[in-house]
Amino acid sequence: MGAIAAAISLPLTSPTRRSLTASLRTSCTILKLNSLPAAASPRAPTLRVSAVSFSMNVEAVEKASPDSFLDRREAGFLHFVKYHGLGNDFILVDNRDSSEPKISPEQAAKLCDRNFGIGADGVIFALPGINGTDYTMRIYNSDGSEPEMCGNGVRCFARFIAELENLQGRHSFKVHTGAGLIIPEIQEDGKVKVDMGEPILKASDVPTKLPANKDQSVVKSGLDVDGVTWNVTCVSMGNPHCVTFGTEGGQNLKVDELKLADIGPKFENHEVFPARTNTEFVQVFTPSHLKMRVWERGAGATLACGTGACAVVVAAVLEGRAERNCTVDLPGGPLQIEWKEENNHIYMTGPAEVVFYGSVPL
């Protein structure tokens, strides 16, 4: 997988190809992009189009369906669908015929590159289920590392499965993940409600080396980052999260003012997080309305993080700042999060949309 050659199909009027009968789609065929020598010109672009055949085909969706993009199986190509959940974007790969991902972490990192690849926050594989589940979801972050779970990703995963299996309307799936059993349910309105399971608060399981309280949790503890003490609460949703509402003795955070790219990596790689961490910076508007920005482990600043929004509500409840049912605003839009008292499970509801269909040579 050196130069990028891609065929893409863009749904023009709706994210859900099969649910429409009269919408149109464009497809463009093989774009070939090669690297230019760095000194080629003072304002040299880093890519040049060396051979382009760009054709606009507009075809009715019904005509396209039997020979669906998703049914393509040409050897030597990776066929994918790009999805996003509130701008947290993923390359979805149909991997139902094998229990190992079709591509390596290094290949995934190349595909995620926003300049030299397709561009995404991660690559998600739909694999056969194990232990009585319907499917297994695995994911590589854009740096090639493999997280245990992805909240926005599992909503995209559910919509991807529905499309692969040609399912309409309400459907739920049992999905095996690195965080255990996760159950997304596609609702009538197309949004996906996910039973995200129980939060993990035990410090050694998050994992964090920060000193724990008597109940082994880390709630509102001081974390020194470059000489500034931040109050943090650590929550695992299968993957680790460090949630902060501000610095010790400081005002309520104004998250838009944060220099996320400077501070984010310092949290991510802090010595107290042996598995690195995702970090959420949170502003409280009301006890049921929060706003967050996230710096993700292995992906940097993203427009949304589903597991992060769940961790934020857990932290806000534990710190006495919010109720159990909250709207969490993220840069890409809002998520509805509920931490149910009766079963300790967290439920996340939000959208998942197709961006385009594509193929790349492997």
Ligand SMILES: N[C@@H](CCC[C@H](N)C(=O)O)C(=O)O
């Ligand atoms: N964006 C995701 C989380 C993806 C994994 C994360 N970067 C990690 O390494 O834990 C979400 O929506 O939850």
